[in-house]
Amino acid sequence: MIIFHSRLFLKILGSYVILLLAVLLIVDVIMARRIQSNHVSHERNRLETSAVVLSQDLLRMEKQGPALQSWVQQYGDRTGFRITLIDPDGKVLADNQHDPTQMGNHANRPEIQEAWRTGTGSSTRFSRTLGTNELYLAYRVPENQSPGLVLRLALPLQQISAGFRTAQRQLIFISLFPFLLALGLGYRLTRSLTQRIASLQEFSENIAQGHLHARVKEVAADELGHLARSLNTTADAMQRFIDELRDEKNRVEAILDGVRAGILATDPEGRVTLMNPALGRFLQVDPQENLGKKVLEIIRSSELKSIL
Structure with a gap:
């Protein structure tokens, strides 16, 4: 329809603040999800880079229980990661945040299975050991003549979400500028539109009251401008x-x-619609004052009345 392409329709559409808020909300949600996805991807890459570096140091040390536990504790404190070492059977050899002897077999963990297959695995899931949602990155550390170990690093999603919430607050703050700008433009357009409609209303009232010299001052080239010029x-x-x-x-x-000569005109009901001065002088009446009266009400002579 033509109305959807008219400038007036677009101006009205742009003035609706609710629509503006809805658009900004949708954009913010989409951007927030993308930022969150990028943030998680960044943290996953950071875990993988750290795992590669730590694996080089792990290859040079003795693979004994106390030594492994001391190693994961030391690097866990330095990096802030949860570090876990798992053997090919799924047994936990060391963990810096939980007693490895109290931990169940990890052979069925998705990131561990993927690491044994491809060398690197990751997952985001709930940790039954710690009772929190974690981002896991597992890295297979091969050794000569043996499958080696799996080095797993983890970060709580709550910690990742803290950085995401900061970015989200910044996004909301940045969105305020275009919102306020669009709100100001919408206000000006709405005000201009209502003033133009008010001028059309004033014009119609003047015409209705008989002020035929009234005109609408309108120079715009949109529908209201065309209407004003037509009026x-x-x-x-x-x-x-x-x-x-x-x-x-x-x-x-x-x-x-x-x-x-006297001239008299009446309507079908006998009321006077026209009387010239000559007839008025003859009847001794004012022609203008007797318009609308019946002829018999005007004529004073009984002889004329009898004739009529």
Whole structure:
């Protein structure tokens, strides 16, 4: 439909703050999810890089229980990661945040299975050991003549979400500027539109009261501008028509005033619609004051009444 392409429709549409808020909300949600995804991906890459570096140090040390536990504790404190070492059977050899002897077999953990297959595995899931949601990165550390170990690093999602919430607050703050700008533009457009409609209303009231010289001051090229110019054209035509009627009336009155014979016109109900001065003098009445009266009410002579 044409209305959907009109400038007036677009101006009205742009002034709705609710629509603006809805658009900004959708954009913020989409951007927030993308930021969160990028943030998690960044943390996963950081875990993988750290796992590669730590694996080089792990290859140079003795693979004994106390030594492994001391190693994961030392690097866990340095990096802030949860570090776990798992053997090919799924047994936990060391963990810096929980007693490895109290931990169940990890052979069925998705990131561990993927690491044994491809060398690196990751997952985001709930940790039954710690009771929190964690981001896991498992890295297979091969050794000569043996499958080696799996080095697993983990970060709590709550810690990752803290950084994401900071970015989300920044996104909301940045969104305030375009929102306020669009709100200001919408206010100006709405105010301009209502003022133009008010001028059209004032014009119609003036015409209804008989002020035919009233005109709408409108120069815009949109639908309201076209309407205003059409109304002005109509008012001009009405003014010319009224002027022509007035001139014609004046000519008729001048002719009737010059006629010596009496002239009388009535409607179907016998009411006077026209009386020239000659007849008024003859009847001794004012022609203008007796318009609309019945003839018998005007005539004073009983003889004339009897004739009529």
